[in-house]
Amino acid sequence: MSYLIPASLLHYDSSLETPEADEAETIHALLEALHKINETTFRDNHHGLRSVHAKSHGLLTGELRVLEGLPPELAQGLFAQGGTYPVVMRFSTVPGDLLDDKVSTPRGLAIKLIGVPGDRVSGSENDATQDFVMINGPVFGAKDARHFLGSLKLVAATTDKGEALKKVFSAVARGTEKLIEAFGSKSGTVIALGGHPETNLLGETHFTQAPVRYGRYVAKLSLVPVSPELRALTNAPVDLHDKPNGLREAVIQHFAQLGGEWELRAQLCTDVASMPIEDASVEWSQDKSPYLSVAQLSVPAQTAWSEARSEAIDDGMAFNPWHALAAHQPLGSIMRARKVAYEVMSKVRARQNHRLITEPSALPLLS
Ligand code: HEM
Numbered sequence: 381m382s383y384l385i386p387a388s389l390l391h392y393d394s395s396l397e398t399p400e401a402d403e404a405e406t407i408h409a410l411l412e413a414l415h416k417i418n419e420t421t422f423r424d425n426h427h428g429l430r431s432v433h434a435k436s437h438g439l440l441t442g443e444l445r446v447l448e449g450l451p452p453e454l455a456q457g458l459f460a461q462g463g464t465y466p467v468v469m470r471f472s473t474v475p476g477d478l479l480d481d482k483v484s485t486p487r488g489l490a491i492k493l494i495g496v497p498g499d500r501v502s503g504s505e506n507d508a509t510q511d512f513v514m515i516n517g518p519v520f521g522a523k524d525a526r527h528f529l530g531s532l533k534l535v536a537a538t539t540d541k542g543e544a545l546k547k548v549f550s551a552v553a554r555g556t557e558k559l560i561e562a563f564g565s566k567s568g569t570v571i572a573l574g575g576h577p578e579t580n581l582l583g584e585t586h587f588t589q590a591p592v593r594y595g596r597y598v599a600k601l602s603l604v605p606v607s608p609e610l611r612a613l614t615n616a617p618v619d620l621h622d623k624p625n626g627l628r629e630a631v632i633q634h635f636a637q638l639g640g641e642w643e644l645r646a647q648l649c650t651d652v653a654s655m656p657i658e659d660a661s662v663e664w665s666q667d668k669s670p671y672l673s674v675a676q677l678s679v680p681a682q683t684a685w686s687e688a689r690s691e692a693i694d695d696g697m698a699f700n701p702w703h704a705l706a707a708h709q710p711l712g713s714i715m716r717a718r719k720v721a722y723e724v725m726s727k728v729r730a731r732q733n734h735r736l737i738t739e740p741s742a743l744p745l746l747s
Pocket of ligand 1: 722725
């Protein structure tokens with residue numbers, strides 16, 4: 381594979397991050413809103429759910445192979461040398477409630493690599509996992525934690541499964557719209573309820589949206605479907621008529637017969653002015669710096685979702701960008717807010733479900 385590395389790259393330095401003076405207060409307020417969403421859905425479901433991305437549509441295991449012989453600029457951190465790692469993948473949609481798939485919102489994909497050696501970020505010192513937590517668009521809906529707070533408060537105010545069940549459509553739509561504005565990258569096209577094309581989520585490309593340290597450099601990452609069977613599903617319609625779990629059913633159907641291959645790609649930052657660290661709503665120009673392949677993710681045919689998998693992965697695991705090597709420290713306002721939010725909220729749902737969530741040291745045995 382030949383790589384066109386941009387001529388000048390931004391070197392990582394801790395001074396690239398410039399937190400706002402009142403960031404701690406903003407994060408506290410974000411947590412209040414996340415608690416409120418969780419309390420509402422716990423009351424309705426009697427089960428502890430993620431306060432966002434509650435519904436899973438595919439729970440897969442596979443293997444990530446770091447490419448051999450990467451150019452030095454890409455051979456950083458986890459990608460410094462070739463190697464393979466077991467991977468858990470969780471496909472989700474944004475809302476904090478288990479809505480009918482007709483309420484169509486952006487899609488998320490979290491991956492967890494297991495058995496990754498190396499120095500760790502603070503809070504993750506005793507683990508050996510590397511998570512990448514992504515959404516199906518290149519940018520986040522809010523530039524920083526403070527701007528995200530307003531949207532999340534509105535989501536918290538409109539989260540109520542009871543309303544959805546009673547088909548108080550506008551309430552759901554409002555909540556969904558705010559979620560899309562808050563989290564979505566395709567807000568222009570997906571805002572109307574049902575306005576999102578009903579497509580198979582296996583065809584989506586997912587992005588970290590916010591940057592991470594990339595060893596000596598800084599990057600955003602994406603996961604791109606590359607095998608022909610997955611590529612055929614990009615923008616492929618999926619039938620959701622009278623199928624509240626139709627997205628999940630389509631994933632189960634695919635992996636009952638076929639596997640899938642994705643490429644993990646890194647987009648290196650060339651300059652902090654046009655590729656900001658603190659503003660996750662700015663798209664980094666792919667003309668200046670394209671996403672370049674650093675690893676291949678392979679998933680064999682398997683049972684893509686089952687109650688047993690949901691217990692093991694939805695309830696028994698937490699994906700968190702701060703489960704990370706120091707060489708891939710998450711960067712910027714949105715990422716700093718996530719450090720507290722994911723840790724606190726995963727503990728809340730673990731307690732509600734009487735579970736202990738710990739980082740895995742091997743792939744779970746799944747049926
Ligand atoms: C300040 C901004 C954000 C906050 C406060 C936030 C908060 C959260 C929380 C509390 C969870 C549930 C954690 C758990 O219970 O285990 C979660 C899950 C998730 N978030 Fe975020 N998030 C933010 C930004 C983002 C961004 C930028 C992305 C991706 C580009 C993202 C993608 C996801 C995904 C895919 C999940 C589901 C992970 C899983 O499958 O377990 N979030 N988020």
